[in-house]
Amino acid sequence: MDRSARLLNKALADSGITPGKAVTWREMDALKQALRKPNPVKATEAVTRVRIRRTFYHEAAHWVHREGPKWYQELIRAHFEARTQGEAVVHLAPYGPGTRGKKDRWYEIYAGRTYDWERSRPDGVELPSRYFELLSLPSPDLAHTWNDPDVRETLLIVLRILF
């Protein structure tokens, strides 16, 4: 797992936030405080605030996808299947050799990642995470990505959980 994701998980644990439970403002304040703490990872791995914010969106989207309604999981799976129909699972360079999936035209190749435990029907696990991340971008960057029809198609589907 990404080191910044581990850092975020620790911050979540320190704040008392529990998946599946409503979050209080006190817990959100505690989370913000935890994210402000200096940490050794930051010094050695150049983990930036931008990366932590993106990781927060990424991991939060995983939680929403995993704990969300069945219709949402099916929607994501169907979109992944439709976009990658007939594609083979391959190594997703430039990631490590263990990262495999379907390339398609995702704005970033990791969105097409598949996992061994999914067998023959990939869930599209990295679609909500990778596309929710875009909401953490500054507005001009988000506008650039929104103007791409391929990005917009998937982003609108991923955001269906909110509307």
Add this chain to the structure above:
Amino acid sequence: MLTTVHTLTFPDGESVQARASFESPQDRVPVSWSGSVERVPTTSRLASADVGLLRVVLKRLGLTLGAEWNEVSEGSFDFWAE
């Protein structure tokens, strides 16, 4: 470290390159532009970008400017290596 070079080649043979190096797919890094940069609208000439944003913008520029888009990458995301 992943270094990626995007090239837009116009029908008249002129070209523009955008180059950037990333430690992770979530990093925002400076983008260096070279070649006939004046042919790219200033609003699209990103000073910095992440790897996905840079690809989206260059691909889109290729379509809107009628230029051929090509991407060449070298290296890997060491930070995310497994």
